[in-house]
Amino acid sequence: MSSFLHAAMAYAIPPSIPSQSVRRPKTMKLSCCRAFAAKNAAKLPIPPINPKDPFLSKLASVAASSPETILNRPVNPDTPPYLDLFDSPKLMATPAQVERSVSYNEHRPKSPPPDLPSLLLHGRIVYIGMPLVPAVTELVVAELMYLQWMDPKQPIYLYINSTGTTRDDGETVGMETEGFAIYDALMQLQNEVHTVAVGAAVGQACLLLSAGTKGHRFMMPHAKAMIQQPRVPSSGLMPASDVLIRAKEAITNRDTLVELLAKHTGNSVETVANVMRRPFYMDANRAKEFGVIDKILWRGQEKVMAEVAAPEEWDKNAGIKVMDGF
Known part of the structure; x- marks a missing residue:
């Protein structure tokens, strides 16, 4: 100056x-x-x-x-x-x-970059990476509705890494209706839904995994699935009558969960109810046997499994004769 x-x-x-x-x-x-x-x-x-x-x-x-x-x-x-x-x-x-x-x-870009859920949504991917609390349910249901509105014929890919309505230590963080809300939204879709378990699919999240389109339910090799009975939320200083009401509601939710799992896994209601008496953990192979998934996502797995002989072929090559009735 x-x-x-x-x-x-x-x-x-x-x-x-x-x-x-x-x-x-x-x-x-x-x-x-x-x-x-x-x-x-x-x-x-x-x-x-x-x-x-x-x-x-x-x-x-x-x-x-x-x-x-x-x-x-x-x-x-x-x-x-x-x-x-x-x-x-x-x-x-x-x-x-x-x-x-x-x-x-x-x-500097003229517009701010999109957030991660928006980028995944562009690829028709819905990712559940948290317990099923109301905020997660709201976002997932809205994304499912949006993807169907965009194209009702293209498949939707649902990636799941969630402990359901509880945390990993078993503490309740959401009502069972959060999982049922996402499940009902899946059932109303016209699109095929390809479900993939990455990490964990526990409780209600396991139900969502099994609710995918048959033939398109996948699981990573080291992912875990687990089904368990619904937990009663902390009663605190509630009157005994209110605690009883909550317990009855938990039993109702348990029966609903058992029926839906039996429907999508192909097992009987008695079988599912029996294994759900205590937490029932499943690795990828066990989940496939139980009917929760259809395939294990493992790079090169199709080629490896195609070269593996059937159990009857193994018995025949080993000289083992299978007797009728055994």
Whole structure:
């Protein structure tokens, strides 16, 4: 700023003539100033001006058009200098603002990047990676409805890594209706639903895994599935009558879960109810045998399994004879 003002002063007063030794009329001073400025404009150094700074740009244009405006300034200690040149004064841009306006915004995307669920949704993937709490249920059901609306013929891929309505330590974090809500949404879809278990599928999450389209229910080699009875939420200081009501509701949810698992796994209700008396863990092979999934996702597995002989072929090659009735 100081160098700029010195340059403006140089337009008006020649450096070789002391300003106090010459007394001339005011109009004569102005004409001399303008003539001298026009004659020596090419010789005077002009400081660099940031084109992004509105204050310096305005000041430079005023100095070039009418230098007397810069020279004959009223002195007012209560007002910052030169702000009266603006019709609507604005503060000078800070160095950080100038830096962002010059370099950073050139490489910054015009719109913010999408979040991870939106990126997965673009690939028709719905990922359940948390226990089934109301916020998760809301998002999953909305995504399923949206994907069906976008294309009712393309399949939807449901990836599951969830402990259901409980945490891994067994503490209840959501009502059983959270899992039933997602299950009902799956049953209403026109699309095929390909379910994939990655990590864990416990309780209600195991039900969602088995509810996929038959032939398209998958499981990673080291994933785990587990079915268990619904848990009664913490009763705290509830009256005994309220605790009994909650217990009856838990039994109702258990019976519903048993019936749905029996329907999708192909087992009888008695078989499912019997194994659910205690937590029933299944690795990928056991889950396939129980009917929770159809295939194990293992790179190259199809080729390896195709080369494995059937159990009867193993017995025949080993010389074992199978007797009727055994």
